[in-house]
Structure formats: structure tokens, C-alpha cells
Amino acid sequence: MNKLLPLLALGLLAGCTTVLETGDRIERGLNPPSAVNYATTKPEGGFSTQLNDNRVGNKVELLAARKSKTEGGYTRVQFDLRNGSHLRQNLNVSFEWLAADGTVTESQPNWIATPLEPGALTTITATALKSQSAECRLRLISR
Amino acid sequence: MNKLSLLACAVLIVGCGTPATYKDPSGRELVVSLDKVNIQDFATAGSQMLQSMISSPSFAKGAPVLQLGSITNDTADNFDTALLLSKLTVPLVNAGRVTLLDNDATANAARAAAGSSANVPRAEYVLKGKILEDRANAGSTRQGSFIFQLTLVEVKRGVAVWTEEKIVTKQGTKNAVGF
Known part of the structure; x- marks a missing residue:
């Protein structure tokens, strides 16, 4: 015992x-764990990226960021992503909106799971709720 | 020795488990349950539906007067459907994109008492919906899908002007933490 x-x-x-x-x-x-990566639209058009995790950068390409206005004058942005690898990628995305002076006006803090099949193109669309939201900052994380 | 050993056993049992810690409710370290709707599922479905709804022509200009209708919970899980609706109404109201009618009995009585000629906002749109679930198994792998359906009805014409469905599917053998 x-x-x-x-x-x-x-x-x-x-x-x-x-x-x-x-x-x-x-x-x-x-x-x-993966670091958060950013893609931000520019006032003059196009976008800038801040890549903090090469595991995403080596596999997923950001092809374009298109900015337009809705009928009511709110900014709408579309980001085109492409999985350039031979494996399925599970990305999580969210975004923030910035005013012309760079202050954050609104955000979608929760992550949206966005699976990307090899070679697949995916468009992420974000529409601002506030009229002062001018630029969109897309946040990407792999897991 | 016997007593000491018993004490050691008791200490070990008491010391078991992970102490509770605070987590970011929109972060990546939340519990993912296969058999219930998690807090992050409401946030995911709600934010996607919000993006879809503000793209509809009804929200193109001004701040339409919105009244909340019923959201039916047709799942086995017991939760308050306000968890979903708040993900839409909070950003819309705070951004001034809708005029939200208070839905309680006092507000309704006040509107009725004011009469039709008074300058009291009347609902232009009613938001209603349903939450459903679907389950499937393959061996030990379980899959749970929660279907969020919302419809925006224009009161004047009684027609649906926007409708959306978002499905959150989770698969695994057991509940887990994280993405």
C-alpha cells in the first residue's frame, strides 16, 4: 500500500x-505563432505592405487593391489575393479604416477565416461605414 | 507514511488544471466548440453580414429607420440572438448609418400615443432572421455547421430588399483552442 x-x-x-x-x-x-501582416491602400492609388511573417509572404501574393466610392460616398476597397503555393493556405483576415490624417476611424477586429486553394484567386471586399474613412488597412495572419 | 502519501495525492489533485486567464474576445486563442455557437462565430457571421448589408441599395444614402424583428434560434444550443444582432446594430448606429427604433413596450406605446400625425419615426425596414444548425459525423470526426440567415424587409411594400446567409462550419474530433 x-x-x-x-x-x-x-x-x-x-x-x-x-x-x-x-x-x-x-x-x-x-x-x-504567425505574425500579423498588413496591406494598406494609399491616397494616390496602389498599396503598401508590411510583411512580418515570411511564411505568408512566400505563399500568398497580394495582386491588387482597388479603391472606389459607393453611391452614398463611402469608400470601398477590394484586395485580390492569390495562393501561389502548391498547398492549401488557411488565412485569417480583418481590416481597419483610416481617415486621411491616418487616425483609425473604424475596425473589424475579429478574424475571418479565408481558405485559399492552390492557385486560387480570392477577392476581399471591405466597405467603410463612416464617410471620413479614406484608406483601408488589411490585416492577414496564417494561423 | 500512509498519511503523508495521501496528503501528497490530495495536493496533486488540487493542483491540477490550467488557471483561468483573460483572453482577447476577438483574438486567436479562443475555445472552438464543435457542438455550440462560440462568441467568435457570432462576430464572424455578424461582420460578414454587416458588410453585405451596407452594400445593399437600401443603405446607400441617409440613415433609414430600422426596427428589429424576431431572430429564431432553431439550434439545440441556448443563446440570446442579440449576440448576432449587436454585431450589426452597434457599428451601424454608432456610425450614424441607421436610425434604430427602440423595440420595447414603452417605446411602442409612446409611438402609438403620439399618433400618426406626430413627428415620430416609423420603421422603414425590419430586420429578421433565423439561426439553424446541421451536424454530420465521419468516424470520430464531427462537423457542426451553423447557418445564419437575415432578411431586411421594406415595410412600405412588404418585400425583402436584402437577404443573406452565412455558414460557419467547424470540424474535428474534440473542442480546441485557437483558429
């Missing part, structure tokens, strides 16, 4: 730290 109890304690200890959490830590240690 005396020998059994410490064994039981050991068993409990082993079962204590969840396998999922340990696995998650190991995975994160070896393969750190």
Missing part, C-alpha cells in the same frame, strides 16, 4: 498537465 500510493501520485501527476497544453507548448516552441 505504501508503495502503491506514491505510484498513484505519480500517475496523477502525469495525467495532471493536459497533453494538449504540453503539445501546444512544444509546437509553439518549435514553430512560433
